[in-house]
Amino acid sequence: MKPPAFEYEAPSTVEDAARLLADGGDDAKLLAGGQSLIPLLNLRFAAPSLLIDLNGVLELAHINEAAGELRIGALVRHSAVAGHALVAERHPLLAEALGYVAHPQIRNRGTIGGTTAHSDPAAEVPVVLLMSDARVIAHSTRGQREIAVDDLFVSIFTTSLEPDEIITEVIIPDRHVEPGTITGSSFQEFARRHGDYAIGGGAAIVELDAEGICRNARVGLLGAGMRPEESKAAAAVLENSTLAEDTVREAARVATAEINPLGNVHGDVQYRREVIREMTFRAVMTAANKAKAGTA
Amino acid sequence: MTQISVRVDGASYADDVEPRTLLVHYLREQLGKVGTVVGCDTSNCGACTVHLDGESVKSCTVLAVQADGSEVTTIEGIAEGGELHPMQRAFHEKHGLQCGYCTPGMIMASIDLLKNNPNPSEAEIREGIEGNLCRCTGYVNIVRAVQQAAGEMSSTAGAQA
Ligand SMILES: Cc1cc2nc3c(=O)[nH]c(=O)nc-3n(C[C@H](O)[C@H](O)[C@H](O)COP(=O)(O)OP(=O)(O)OC[C@H]3O[C@@H](n4cnc5c(N)ncnc54)[C@H](O)[C@@H]3O)c2cc1C
Ligand code: FES
Ligand code: FES
Numbered sequence: 001m002k003p004p005a006f007e008y009e010a011p012s013t014v015e016d017a018a019r020l021l022a023d024g025g026d027d028a029k030l031l032a033g034g035q036s037l038i039p040l041l042n043l044r045f046a047a048p049s050l051l052i053d054l055n056g057v058l059e060l061a062h063i064n065e066a067a068g069e070l071r072i073g074a075l076v077r078h079s080a081v082a083g084h085a086l087v088a089e090r091h092p093l094l095a096e097a098l099g100y101v102a103h104p105q106i107r108n109r110g111t112i113g114g115t116t117a118h119s120d121p122a123a124e125v126p127v128v129l130l131m132s133d134a135r136v137i138a139h140s141t142r143g144q145r146e147i148a149v150d151d152l153f154v155s156i157f158t159t160s161l162e163p164d165e166i167i168t169e170v171i172i173p174d175r176h177v178e179p180g181t182i183t184g185s186s187f188q189e190f191a192r193r194h195g196d197y198a199i200g201g202g203a204a205i206v207e208l209d210a211e212g213i214c215r216n217a218r219v220g221l222l223g224a225g226m227r228p229e230e231s232k233a234a235a236a237v238l239e240n241s242t243l244a245e246d247t248v249r250e251a252a253r254v255a256t257a258e259i260n261p262l263g264n265v266h267g268d269v270q271y272r273r274e275v276i277r278e279m280t281f282r283a284v285m286t287a288a289n290k291a292k293a294g295t296a
Numbered sequence: 297m298t299q300i301s302v303r304v305d306g307a308s309y310a311d312d313v314e315p316r317t318l319l320v321h322y323l324r325e326q327l328g329k330v331g332t333v334v335g336c337d338t339s340n341c342g343a344c345t346v347h348l349d350g351e352s353v354k355s356c357t358v359l360a361v362q363a364d365g366s367e368v369t370t371i372e373g374i375a376e377g378g379e380l381h382p383m384q385r386a387f388h389e390k391h392g393l394q395c396g397y398c399t400p401g402m403i404m405a406s407i408d409l410l411k412n413n414p415n416p417s418e419a420e421i422r423e424g425i426e427g428n429l430c431r432c433t434g435y436v437n438i439v440r441a442v443q444q445a446a447g448e449m450s451s452t453a454g455a456q457a
Contacts, residue, residue, distance in 0.1 A: 001316055002337055008298060008315030008361055031359075038357040039338035042318070051315070055362060079351075103427025105405065106339060108351045109358070195426045 003041035010053040014060065014139055014168055017052055022141045022164045024050045030166060031055070032075060032114035035106045060113070060168060063087070070172045074113025078125075079104070081112055090174055091132060093185040093205060097124040100187065103195045113167045116152070119159045119227065121262075122197045124187065126153060126228040127220040131205060134172045138165040146171075153227040156262075181207045181215050184291030188283040189222055190275050192266065198222055199267045202252070202280025204287040206243065212292070214238050219251065219284065224259040224276055231255035234280070243288040252281035300364040304329065305373025313360045320344040322360035323370060331372040331400050335429070342428030345401035346370045352408035354427070371400035374407070382452075383407050383445040392441035394432035402428050406442045414450045418443070 011017040021028055027049035031037055040046040054060060060075035063084050070090055072081060081087055082098035101107060101115070101124050115125045116136060129149045136147050138161055152159050161167070177183060189201025201222030207215045217238040221229040234255035241247045261272035297312040304327060313322055318337070323329045323346070335343035337356040344355040347369040355368075374381040383403050386392065393399045402425060409416060409424035416424060421442045422435070430438060 001314070002318060002321075002356075003316040005314070005316055008359075010361070010364075034357050034359070034362075035339055038318075038359070041316075042337045042356070053359075053362065103342070104408065104424060105342065105345055105352045105354045105427045109353055193426070194423065 003038070004044055004047045006041075006048050007050040008053065009050065010056045012056045012058070014057055014166065017054060017057055018139055018141050018164070018166055020050070020052045021166060024052065026163060028052060030117075032117075033077065033106075033110035035102065035110040036114065036118050036120075054113075054166075065090075068174045070174070072112050072170045072172070074116075074167045074169060075111050076113075078102075078107035078110045078112070078115070082107065091128070091172055093131070093187060093203060094125070094128045094172070096185070097128045097187045097203065100124050100189055100191075100195070100198065100201075112170050116149070116170055117159060117161065117167050119153050119155075119157055120197075121156055121225060121227050121229075122223045123228070124189070124198075124201070124222060127201075127203055127222050127230075128187070129170065129172070130228050130230050131203060131218040131220040132172050132175070134170055136167045137169040137171070138162075139168045140164045140166065144168070155226045175205070177207065178209070178215055181209045182291045182294055183207045184287040184289065184293075186283045186286035186290065188279040188286065190279055200224070200261060200272045200276035200279055202255070202276055202283040204280070204283040206238065206284065206287045206291055208243070208288065208291040212242050214241055214243050214288075217251075217284075219255055219280060221255060221259060221276055221280065223272065224256070224261055226262075229259065231280075238284065243284065245285070248281055248284045248288070251284060252277045255280050298361050298364075300361055302363045302366055302368055304368045305370055315359060315361050317360040318356050319346070319348075319358040319360050319363050319368070320355035322363075323355065323368070326360075329370050329372050332370045333397060333400060335397070335401075340429070341398070341401075342405060342425075343398055343401040345404040345428065347404060347408065350411075352405050369404075371403060374403070381407070382448045383410075383441070386441040386445035386448070387438070390437050390441040390444055392433065392438040398428060398430040398432075402430065402438055406445065409442070410446055410449060415446060416442070 029048035060073040189198035203220040205218040217235040219234040234251040237251040256277040263269040335341035339357040
């Protein structure tokens, strides 16, 4: 047997899952797609006493829109999010980013709730959620609350969720777009092999007006430190400019001037900083070109 | 122990499993379906790929209890009446294997790829099987095999339509 022994429960409602988690104490763990958790069990890096499997909680498997927001159930698989028409239309950056997440088999299992709760600074989806002002619903036997993802992501593998809370939904508001502007977005990353965790990456959303002036920009950084990062300073450099190459280079420099990526055998801190700077530059340029071509 | 009932390669099974039993170990050790192999058991190599309710998954990171009520297809269940599946035949004819260890997973991943994209380009094939590692072939003949199977499977699908 590879994993250590654990008790197993497969509730079919959020209420039951929340009660099991509350009663299960510190050693109980939720199981979603299992694409991070089961390898950890197989390596015996994790040894929960109780696994609460969310895969039978069908109320967590929806994608719908309400009041100008996209609501994605925590159990929706990466492949289903990436292939959903509403995601393609409202949040093409999320679909694009998911193309970099692991491999097809892993995307068939891994869930949006899992990658959000896992809070890995090298994970693509959290960066996009941060750039999109997304929120999560955290549910427990004590009730439920909304948490802005900026407050959720605390540090590497650490969120502000209480031990008894379950993420039930990820909510992404439609982007507020100024009339007469066109939006473009792009996600760029560098990995030794496509689908591996990236050495670093950058993402951009830019909004151009009819004169080609950038009215709004968001810049996200992948693998830049202990949590997903967004650079407001880089956005400020881009806004009110025509996104000329020099300006974009300056924005990418500003975005990465103070970051501290985690160095390891695949790249030291300085190398990773440069990779993230270049990927951020490419992301903004590509986003600008898409906006100019009107292709989102 | 937990009771599960699963359909595997068209046959029904009801078994008691420990919750920590990985699906791949259930298939190999309890059902004797050793066609599905284990390479890494951390969801990296793809050798253990099977179809769970029609979708490719790595059976080393699915628990056997999670397959309760589901339909599992392994490499042992794709030939029909002694006839190799077109993907199996293509791997054979195009020499898409050397030691053969990655092959069951490669074939299962490739079948899922063609289900979603019946006429993939070479780049799309390489991306579609990127979750499967081969330490022998260098992938060239694997890609050729998938191309041959794609051509054959879409022309027979066309003929049936
Ligand atoms: C080889 C390999 C390569 C990968 N490459 C990438 C990559 O490039 N980019 C990337 O982003 N990811 C990558 N992943 C990770 C993959 O995307 C995972 O699916 C994801 O990180 C976790 O989602 P999951 O649904 O599988 O969660 P699980 O593994 O089931 O759970 C992960 C953690 O989140 C908790 N959790 C799960 N759901 C909830 C919930 N609803 N509420 C509260 N807590 C919850 C669990 O208790 C656990 O602690 C890779 C994985 C593998 C094996
Ligand atoms: S054994 Fe399952 S992916 Fe390697
Ligand atoms: S043929 Fe040996 S690993 Fe692929």
